[in-house]
Amino acid sequence: MANIRKQSVTAFLWSGLGQYVNMGLSFLTAAVLGRLLAPTDFGLVGMIVTINSFLLIFANTGLSTTIVQHKEFGKDEHNSLFTLGLVSGVIASSILALLAPAIAIFYKDDRLTMVALSVSPTFLLTALTQVPQGILQKQLKFKLLSIATVSSALLSSLIAVYLAYIGWGYWSLIMQLLLRAFLLLTFCIYFSRQAISLKWTPSLYKKIYNFTGNLTLFQVVNYFQRNLDNILIGRNFGAASLGIYSRAYLIMTTFNSAIGGVISSVLHPTLSKKQDDIAAMTRGYGEIVQYILWLSCPVMGLCAAFAPQFIHIVWGANWHSVVPSFFWLALAGMHQPVYITLGAVFASRFQTKSQFYCGVVTTALLVLAIILGLPYGIVGVARAYSIMSHLIFFPYMYFVWCKVLQGRFQAFLRLVLPPMLFGWTLLLITILTTNNDFPAFINRNFQFSTAFIIAGLAWLLSLCVVFLKRVYPSVKKTLLS
Structure with missing residues (x-):
């Protein structure tokens, strides 16, 4: 042991x-x-x-x-x-x-x-x-x-x-x-x-048909959730527009994988060892979700607030047209790393069929949002995707937490609301203190402010030092239990 x-x-x-x-x-x-x-x-x-x-x-x-x-x-x-x-x-x-x-x-x-x-x-x-x-x-x-x-x-x-x-x-x-x-x-x-x-x-x-069959069906449904925007943008606006949109999307998915993927890859074999102890599984997963959100919400909030500077550093001045799309996708990225871990939960509970049904519902809603945003160009698609992603987060997590893991939703809210509220507060304060009009910020570049970037990174560093001391031991305890 x-x-x-x-x-x-x-x-x-x-x-x-x-x-x-x-x-x-x-x-x-x-x-x-x-x-x-x-x-x-x-x-x-x-x-x-x-x-x-x-x-x-x-x-x-x-x-x-x-x-x-x-x-x-x-x-x-x-x-x-x-x-x-x-x-x-x-x-x-x-x-x-x-x-x-x-x-x-x-x-x-x-x-x-x-x-x-x-x-x-x-x-x-x-x-x-x-x-x-x-x-x-x-x-x-x-x-x-x-x-x-x-x-x-x-x-x-x-x-x-x-x-x-x-x-x-x-x-x-x-x-x-x-x-x-x-x-x-x-x-x-x-x-x-x-x-x-x-x-x-x-x-x-x-x-293995039932297990892998439902898992494959979910992946088919999830494919349209993750790729329909790229297909429609490429079909309607051409390779150049898709290239711009894909750069913004790549940053979001890379960060999601770095936060959620690192835990998900270990989470499945770890939760599988606790198949007979649902209470321990629920408690451990909740601590991991909290850990993810304390990282993702502040980081992606800062990335959204400093979208022009971030894109300029990563891609160069020629890619400034990526900024509006990246802003909205960064907002979606504040909670999306949690989604990556859900597959491990469904699989460890042998509920890949439930995962498939959840995927059908969430995909239908996101596809609807993408279609509604398409007439407004790639920024409209990114905006619609981000808004719908936020709207379905809590209903989806209610099903996972209360039905699959048999936990109490009030306990889940106590875990996730503090980091999410902190991330949004950090985003709004950063935008306001940089003297940028919010709607204008979404559509045009604003003056590069090194001082505020340093201040934001210092704030993030202090956040990590304080909260990782409290949250990481819980994650470690989950893996050790």
Whole structure:
């Protein structure tokens, strides 16, 4: 037991380190590529990545999650799942290759035919990665998993920057996708230390169907929630507008993954060990949600308040048109890292069907918001998405907290309201003290104020020092219990 506790804390720390290093690499690479490539380059690749994300659902089929959740699985089951990943990866790659001409017609850009054909192997590589990655997660070997993730990201980013520098344009981004998928597969297979062989076991696939089937259905629904805005912007406004919007969206999702993803990757195997103690699971998850919000609300509030300066530093002066969209998406990012952890809760309670139904409802509402915002351009889409995201947060969390975890909603509110109110207060005070008219701030640049950035960062640092001393011990206790 003591060894498991030690492994849980070590896994949390290594997962966090890997996520934050990846975030730093992502921002650094994006900053460099943003100065070497045009918005059209990012938009063109963004169009195909949007299609990729849908087919990737069927290439993955929740294999890594299945391995983590089923503690009784051994080598034979792993080999059978690897074979299933191979088959699903080949099918997904073939579908994208066949759809390449149709994708080019849909987006009205002939270049997308070759782009789609070139990117299609990533499905096979990603599908094959699921089993060795799941084995490492199940064994809480997040140190090795972090090394694999960071190494593949670093090497592929360096090559992408070099290719962009010598004039490869959007092909440098495509090579980055291919190399990262290949390197991650190679590292995960090596670190898992398990000889992989092919084995077809229909009885096993039938056994896991309900779990993986509902999980896959949720991912299909969630795909439209996460990507419909990109699809519609690319279709209606072209590659340049999508390139601008995708830069704003990338910052939000990168931060969400850095906060929610680092915990979610460890949270699932940790909660799975507490399947028989719902009270401990609820208490531990609540402390983790509080920890996430004390980080995400102030940080994203400051990012929204200093949106022009932030974009100028990260992307450069040529990307100022990203600012209005980023402002609204940063507001949504104040609470969105919590959503990333919900999959671990549903999976650990074997309620992937409930997760699917929740996904249908939330996706329908967000899709409606995106459609309503579309006539007002990319800023209208970002604004509508942000507002709806805030409106559905508490109803969604009520269902998770009270129905799935069987907790009291008053207890949940006591955990989440203080950090959320603090984040909004910080945002409003920062805007008011920088002497900016609020509506004008959303639509135009305002004077760079180094003093207020330093003051805001100092405020954030003091916040982290004070509250992490109180919240982090609770998170650590959850992992140790």
